[in-house]
Amino acid sequence: MNTSAAPIHTHFERLHDTFLSHKTYDLHWRRRQLEQLAVMLRTHKAEFIQALAEDLGKPATEAWVTEIGFLLSDIRYQLKHLFKWTKPKRVSSPLAIQPARSRLVPEPLGVVLVMGAWNYPLQLSLAPVIAALTAGNCVMLKPSEVSPATAAVLAKRVPEYLDSSCVQVLEGDASVANELLTLPFHHVFYTGGGQVGKIVMRAAAEHLTPVTLELGGKSPVVVSKHTNIKVTAQRIVWGKFINAGQTCIAPDYVLVEEDVHEELVAALKEAIHTFYGSTPDESNDYGRIVAKRHVERLAKLIEPEALAGASLYGGEYDLETNYFAPTIVDNCSPESPLMQEEIFGPILPVIGVPDVPAAYAFIRSKARPLACYVFSQDKTELRQAEHFIQCGTLCINDTISFMLNPKIPFGGVGGSGMGRYHGKWGFDTFSHLKPVVTRSFSFELDVRYPPFTSLKTKLLKMLLG
Structure with a gap:
C-alpha cells in the first residue's frame, strides 16, 4: 500500500x-x-x-x-x-x-x-x-x-x-x-x-x-567455571539461535573462563546438534534470515580475513533460501569485525578470559547492552555482576526467559x-x-497574602521550612 x-x-x-x-x-x-x-x-x-x-x-x-x-x-x-x-x-x-x-x-x-x-x-x-x-x-x-x-x-x-x-x-x-x-x-x-x-x-x-x-546492542554472556556447563550451553544455544539469531536480546558473544573454555565449546556444538540435527537446513525448528542482503552481511563476517585465525563451526549459508547455519566462532579476536557491531544473526563468537572479573571489565569497556547473561553459581561473582554491569536487564543462569515476566519492565540504557x-x-x-489538587473553601489561611508582616513571614517559614 x-x-x-x-x-x-x-x-x-x-x-x-x-x-x-x-x-x-x-x-x-x-x-x-x-x-x-x-x-x-x-x-x-x-x-x-x-x-x-x-x-x-x-x-x-x-x-x-x-x-x-x-x-x-x-x-x-x-x-x-x-x-x-x-x-x-x-x-x-x-x-x-x-x-x-x-x-x-x-x-x-x-x-x-x-x-x-x-x-x-x-x-x-x-x-x-x-x-x-x-x-x-x-x-x-x-x-x-x-x-x-x-x-x-x-x-x-x-x-x-x-x-x-x-x-x-x-x-x-x-x-x-x-x-x-x-x-x-x-x-x-x-x-x-x-x-x-x-x-x-x-x-x-x-x-x-x-x-x-x-x-539493541551486543548482549554479552559470561560463563564462569562455577556453573553447569551442559545446561549452560543448552540455554545459550536456545537463546542465540531462536529466530535464527535475529533477536535484539540474543546472546551476541560469550566470554568464558579459560578453565572451562574447551568444555563449553564442545557443549555448545553438542546442543546445536541435539536441537537441530546434523543438517539444520532440514530442521523443522530452525528459521531463516529475513532477506538476502542480511545473509550477505553475515557471510562477510566469517570470511577468512575477518576471522583472523579463529576456528569456525558451521558457517554454511544459501543465498537462494536465506539459510544461514548455526555458527560458532571460537577464539574470536576482540578486534574482529564480529565484535564491532550487533551481529543480529546465528553467529556466536566465543572468547576466553582469565577469570570472571576480567569478563566484567571487558563488558564495562563497551556500550551498555540491552541484556547481559551471567552463568555462575558463585555468590560473589553474581553480586559483582549486579553491582558492576550496567545493562537493560541482567539475567542470571538463563537467556531471554525474563521476557515472560510481565511484572518486570523491558528496555535499554x-x-x-x-x-x-x-x-x-x-x-x-x-x-x-496527572496530579489533581482540590482545595476547600471551609478555611482560608491568609498568611500567604500581602502585605507581609513579621508574623506572617514567621508563620510561612514554619509551614514551609
Whole structure:
C-alpha cells in the first residue's frame, strides 16, 4: 500500500479528532479493544503463522510461543489489571495547603505512533499497541516493510476487529515512516536499530514529542567455571539461535573462563546438534534470515580475513533460501569485525578470559547492552555482576526467559535504548500521571497574602521550612 502525504495527514487528523472526543477514555471501550485483539489473534492464528513463515521461515511452534502466545498472555495481563491501573491514587497533602485533597490521575497521552520491527513483526508491532490501548490512546501503527507478509495481514485484519476511528495501520517503506515522523504525535514508540533511532529522535524533537526507543546492542554472556556447563550451553544455544539469531536480546558473544573454555565449546556444538540435527537446513525448528542482503552481511563476517585465525563451526549459508547455519566462532579476536557491531544473526563468537572479573571489565569497556547473561553459581561473582554491569536487564543462569515476566519492565540504557514497557510499565509509558489538587473553601489561611508582616513571614517559614 503506497500512502501519499495527504492520506497520512488525514489519518492522523481523524485519530486526533477521535481522541479529543474522549471516546478512548471509556474503560469498557478499552476492554473491548483488547478482547477483540485476542479474538483476532486466535481466529487468524494460521494466517499469522503462515505470514511469519513467509517472512522469516519461522517454525509454527516458535511463531506461537514468541509471537501469538506472547501477545495473548500480554492481553490477559492487561485486562486483569486495567481497572486497577486506571484508578486515581490518593496521596497526602502538606499542612501548607490544607484543607485539600491530592490525587494522581492516569490519563492517556493522545495519538501515539508505533513503529514495528521486522524480526518479531507481530509481537513487536502489537505489544506496544496493547499497552497504548490499555492507557486509552489512539494509535497509528507502521509495521516494518522488511516483513511484508505479516504487515499485510495486520493491515487487513486489524481494521476488522479494532475501532478504525482510533487505530490505523499504514503499510509502506521508509518514505512513509519519514512522513509519519513529521506529524505532531504525542508519543513515538520505535523498535529497531540505533541509526534509525537517532532519526526518530531528531524528528520527534521538532514537536517536543517524547520517544521510547527499543534498540539493541551486543548482549554479552559470561560463563564462569562455577556453573553447569551442559545446561549452560543448552540455554545459550536456545537463546542465540531462536529466530535464527535475529533477536535484539540474543546472546551476541560469550566470554568464558579459560578453565572451562574447551568444555563449553564442545557443549555448545553438542546442543546445536541435539536441537537441530546434523543438517539444520532440514530442521523443522530452525528459521531463516529475513532477506538476502542480511545473509550477505553475515557471510562477510566469517570470511577468512575477518576471522583472523579463529576456528569456525558451521558457517554454511544459501543465498537462494536465506539459510544461514548455526555458527560458532571460537577464539574470536576482540578486534574482529564480529565484535564491532550487533551481529543480529546465528553467529556466536566465543572468547576466553582469565577469570570472571576480567569478563566484567571487558563488558564495562563497551556500550551498555540491552541484556547481559551471567552463568555462575558463585555468590560473589553474581553480586559483582549486579553491582558492576550496567545493562537493560541482567539475567542470571538463563537467556531471554525474563521476557515472560510481565511484572518486570523491558528496555535499554544508553545506546541500547530509552524508556521501557511490558506490563504496568507499558501502561505508564503511554500515560500521563496527572496530579489533581482540590482545595476547600471551609478555611482560608491568609498568611500567604500581602502585605507581609513579621508574623506572617514567621508563620510561612514554619509551614514551609
